Amino acid sequence: MSVAFLFPGQGSQAVGMGKALHDAFPSARAVFDEVDAVLGEKLSALMFEGDAAQLTLTANAQPALMAVSLAALRALEAEKGVNVARDAAFVAGHSLGEYSALAAAGALTVADAARLLRLRGQAMQKAVPVGEGAMAALLGAEPDQAKKIALEAAAASGGLCELANDNGGGQIVVSGAKKAVELAIEIARENGVKRAMLLPVSAPFHCALMAPAAEAMREALAKTDIGAPVVDVVANVTAAPTRDPNEIRQLLVAQVCGAVRWRECMGFMHGRGVDLFVEIGAGKVLAGLVKRTAEGARALNVGVPAEVDSFSLKG
Secondary structure (H helix, E strand, O other): OOEEEEEOOOOOOOOOOOHHHHHHOHHHHHHHHHHHHHHOOOHHHHHHHOOHHHHHOHHHHHHHHHHHHHHHHHHHHHHHOOOHHHHOOEEEEOOOHHHHHHHHOOOOOHHHHHHHHHHHHHHHHHHOOOOOEEEEEEEOOOHHHHHHHHHHHHHHHOOOEEEEEEEEOOEEEEEEEHHHHHHHHHHHHHOOOOEEEEOOOOOOOOOHHHHHHHHHHHHHHHOOOOOOOOOEEEOOOOOOEEOOHHHHHHHHHHHHHOOEOHHHHHHHHHHOOOOEEEEEOOOOHHHHHHHHHOOOOEEEEEOOHHHHHOOOOOO
């Protein structure tokens, strides 16, 4: 059996996430304590019992989701003897989840991942004034069709509109200026796309409007120690594996404006023999996409104590 560990991105957050892990496992508790300490605030309190709107703010959601993923992984290591270098053929994460994947593979410390994700969230929010950008899901669209719709909307509106996520199974997201994205929804509906709708996000992620945030991350990453990961990390923007620290830096910068090529990431790993995908952290979004992007593969989730306790790589 060949295994890949997957780490979720924004949208998987929910108040209460991680609390059961914190209460059940000292190894998980240590991760939350470390993230709280490095950020100088009780992010864990917001996660466990805070306000949903505050948790959804991108500057909070990004480090919070990473914390849950790494807490779950540390629990697997302590309770089940999981060893990423030995047990995983690949790791990959969706958008901010790529930082979780890099921390899981030893390329980033948990503290540096938390710092970088807090900055990333703040920089992304600051890049475009609230209300000027938008993202939309085009469900049932194919990638080439979505690109054509985005180009048509941009040309007609005079605003930017780009493909932001190709999640597989006809789940495409476009991002850009609000008027252009709203027009893309109209064009998609006129062209028979099953569902097209605005997403409840605070900024237009993964498009060229995020250029100021990419520059902020370039500066921060230049000052951050990045080690060689112990396993291949499949990058969002290339859908290809890397273990080179300098390339990782460049890819994390490119990822801010670049599309998340998740369908291709999954296809690459499945094509290299991965037949079990383990989503580690909050929610079940990535596991749900496995059957759409890696036909015949199995998916597991590890995000609560019962899933840690029942976990086995032996099937």
